Amino acid sequence: MKEDKEFLKELSERLEKALEISPDCELCPRKCHVNRLKDEKGFCKTGRNAVVSSFGPHFGEEKVLVGKHGSGTIFFTHCNMACVFCQNYDISQLGKGKEVSAQELANTMLELQKMGCHNINLVSPTHCVPQIMEALLYAFEGGLKVPIVYNTGGYDSVDTLKLLEGIVDIYMPDIKYGNDERGMRYSSAPNYFSVAKSAVREMHRQVGDLKTDDRASPSKGF
DSSP: OOTHHHHHHHHHHHHHHHHHHHHGGGGGOOOOOOOGGGTTOOOOOOOOEEEEEEEEEEOOOOHHHHHHTTTEEEESSSSSOTTTTTTTHHHHHTTTTTEEOOHHHHHHHHHHHHHEEEEEEEEEGGHHHHHHHHHHHHHHHTTOOSEEEEEEEEEOHHHHHHHHTOOOOOOEEEESSSSSSHHHHHHHHHHHHHHHHHHHHHHHHHOSSSSOTTSEEEEEEO
């Protein structure tokens, strides 16, 4: 169970590893090498703390995630991609949102669970992995039990994903292109498809095919 002392100890150790990467940031494939802990900002324009644009029960996701009470969606501001067609351009590129502490982010997760949401759906989480892990420590200690969904554009580092094994329950990558050239042209993402293929393999290795609980809600998988 995620509130167990052994699990929380493991999560704390994983968080330390993520924070060790942050002063010379290589959390995503861009490897900007900025000091995030000193609030330096690279491509994702995010420093020490995560920035959140909005949160709440969301009914526009895949039906299996939404259920009766909605998916507990948290939209992170900024992104490690720059898609010219982004439907959330004001969030991903213009930076609409509010900076939050780890405790504030944890409280948001717990509030969504209290509202009856079937999961915590982290939208565009790639550039905020340490901040999310930090918040989850507080949230699990506070009684968070619903599945964690990692809702990503697929431009993820395998090494960073490995830190999330056993923490993320459901991976939901939105693979945008089938070759590297288009990824660079339309999202300014070097080697996009090559990176995404490796990321998807790692995600599936961790959680396997999608599994549902006795209410037909997804509990784990890809």
